Amino acid sequence: MAIEYAEKVRRIPVYPAADGYASEGPIAKLASNESPYPPIPAVIDAVTKALTGLNRYPDPTNAALRKRLSERTGVPAQRIAVGNGSCDILLAAGDALLEPGAELVYAWPSFSVYPHLAAASGARAIEVPLDAKHYHQLDKMAEEITVATRLVIVCNPNNPTSTALPLDEITDFVKSVPRHVAVILDEAYIEFNVLQDPDESIDLLDKHPNLVLLRTFSKVYGLCGLRVGYALCGSEDFRTAVDQVRQPFFCNAAAQAAALESLNHTDEVTRRVERNLAERIGLIDGLRELGLEPAESQANFVWFDLGEERVEADVMRGLAERGILVRAGGALGREGALRVTVGTQAENERFLETLGALL
Ligand SMILES: *Cc1c(COP(=O)(O)O)cnc(C)c1O
Secondary structure, three states: OOOOOOHHHHHOOOOOOOOOOOOOOOOEEOOOOOOOOOOOHHHHHHHHHHHOOOOOOOOOOOHHHHHHHHHHHOOOHHHEEEEOOHHHHHHHHHHHHOOOOOEEEEEEOOOOOHHHHHHHHOOEEEEEEOOOOOOOOHHHHHHOOOOOEEEEEEEOOOOOOOOOOOHHHHHHHHHHOOOOOEEEEEOOOHHHOOOOOOOHHHHHHHHOOOEEEEEEOOOOOOOOOOOOEEEEEOOHHHHHHHHHOOOOOOOOHHHHHHHHHHOOOHHHHHHHHHHHHHHHHHHHHHHHHOOOOOOOOOOOEEEEEOOOOOOHHHHHHHHHHOOEEOEEHHHHOOOOEEEEEOOOHHHHHHHHHHHHHHO
16 A cells, blocks of 8 residues: 555645756756856855864854844844745745635745645635736735735745836835735845845834745855755744744754855855846847847846747757756746746857747
8 A cells, every 4th residue: 555645745736846957068057046156265165164063963043144144134133034045934934824724825927936835734825917017916916815814925026027026016015914914025036136225125124023024045145055045024923933833953054154154245246246137138138139028127037928939848948958958937837938047148148049049
């Protein structure tokens, strides 16, 4: 007889991971919104140093990192949660807030981890479609909030569509949400958003104890291989709840050391963002020259529809055969679209040339 699993194992969608992790050769990895730049040397040194202490458990309170984040953001350390990637905090929030009978509201297409929260908990997910230009419809999301709602997630800038709403729209929305409903503003790409300074949304936390800003070292800091993210919370009880539902040592010693050291190099991080923005403009211009209409990107990736007469799978295959990995819209909620990460100048040019030839 086969092993009998919990019902949620049948419900939880399999994460649509990108291909190509095992490939060798000159592959352009433009599928996972990673940084194309290698880690900062001082960060590698800090990690190497942390490795000499691997016989000890990491600090389960992440005290040094939370203190440092507190100094940088002005949010008290008691209201900062750390995680094994920000996805860890997201899943813990689902665990702490959701159960059968509860409801969760988010936009769609949005981050492919959100459906997991409802499936794992037995709560009901309400997915509110994006508008025709791939933006969140916050008014429609607000209409979906009921007495059963426990959590609303707004991804800004939105993955996979790259669009961002201005902060005043987000502010009005957060104001309209009842205080017993948690709002997670997933800001994984906030540093790439030219509409807003990353510090601006932090001010909202003082007025809204039910708000949580989810941020990560994976994207702009280029540390996704180590897994470390954090949440700036409007209230301490959110932090204690997500800590309570997880295993004690959720953030490993190397990740803590790397994140801490990264915060000493924000000038370099800013330079990388600027380079990425210049490349983003080139990529968008190149796509427009091919007759495509990319969404207005405020992130380190670009999203566009291929157009009626083109088959997504054919374009994906053509690119992959030529060593270029991007993400198919079908796996992310919109068949016939592509998401391409902004890479190095050479990678972006190669992508545009190859795509042009395929179309
Ligand atoms: C990449 C990403 C994250 C971050 O994931 P980590 O677990 O921190 O690597 C969170 N939210 C969105 C929308 C993302 O695209």
